[in-house]
Amino acid sequence: MHLFVRGLVPLVILALGVTTHAQTTRRARPTTAETTPTSIPGAEMHVYRDLKPEPMRLFVFKPEGWSATDRRSTFVFFFGGGWSAGTPERSAGWAKAAAKWGLVGIAPDYRTRGRFGTSALEAVSDGRAAIRWLQDHANELGIDPARIIVGGSSAGGHLALWTAITKPPPGSMAEESPTTKPAALVLVSAASNTDYERFRNRMGAEPRLISPVHQLDAKMPPVIAFHGDSDTTVPLEHAKALRDKLVESGNKCELIVAEGGIHTFTTQMPEWRKKCEEGIRAFLEKRGLLGETK
DSSP: OOEEEEOOBBOOOOOOOOSOHHHHHSOOOOOOOOOOOSOOTTOEEEEEEOOSSSOEEEEEEOOTTOOTTOOEEEEEEEOOSTTTSOOTTTTHHHHHHHHHTTSEEEEEOOOOHHHHOOOHHHHHHHHHHHHHHHHHTHHHHTEEEEEEEEEEETHHHHHHHHTTOSSOOTTOOGGGSOSSOOSEEEEESOOOOOOSTTTGGGSSSOGGGGOHHHHOOSSOOOEEEEEETTOSSSOHHHHHHHHHHHHHTTOOEEEEEETTOOTTHHHHSTHHHHHHHHHHHHHHHHTTOSSBOO
16 A cells, blocks of 8 residues: 655544435434443543533543643544434544553544434534533643544544534534634544535534635644545545645645545555554654643
């Protein structure tokens, strides 16, 4: 496999869509029988949003030698699944890897269509609220609120991008928005453009209003993005367009292309999971985001 690096930009990725206005406002029905986890081995559970009938939780993996007096960087990773499926058990591996690097690793849950009958609107609202909760509880978690790295795969990338956009999208509240932008964004097969036919009926709002590439701030965090050039779910062109827009506005974005990679290229080509980890670690180290500050 060959590694292609193009440009520099804040990290994040994800894509979604909607078909008609009527479809965007219609609530989807649950489609899967996934179980919402209340615990994950090795993780500390916290409720970040006390919703009914089910609260939203996040799972914290602490590094060796962790102390509440630390000021560690934090790596938050949102799972993918097209806003329809998935649980934080999917992203726990990234949180565990972060803990091995000396960071606090976090795998948040968020509402999906399969488990809650919701749309992308609710998912984005939960993602922003999760980052706000971490910022508000930084002292007890031993983290530096200015060094929160946010990543995600597929739809999770969509959420990650929205944690770095100041203006709340439809369905999100200002009081539950992040107080500051993430220190960096990490995107894997991210859905960055929701004004896209394939995903429009999952948005819950006018596609462009919840499309990250159409709502970027002038100033965004540095981004590292990984994408397969054979991805038919979220075309590589979307990742390139995100990179180009970030770079043209003076931001930094690094796009790494997996040759022959499909949407799930880290599963299709296991060597790419290691390449992604190595790339992310180097990206964070370059920006002084590994380890802790006292």
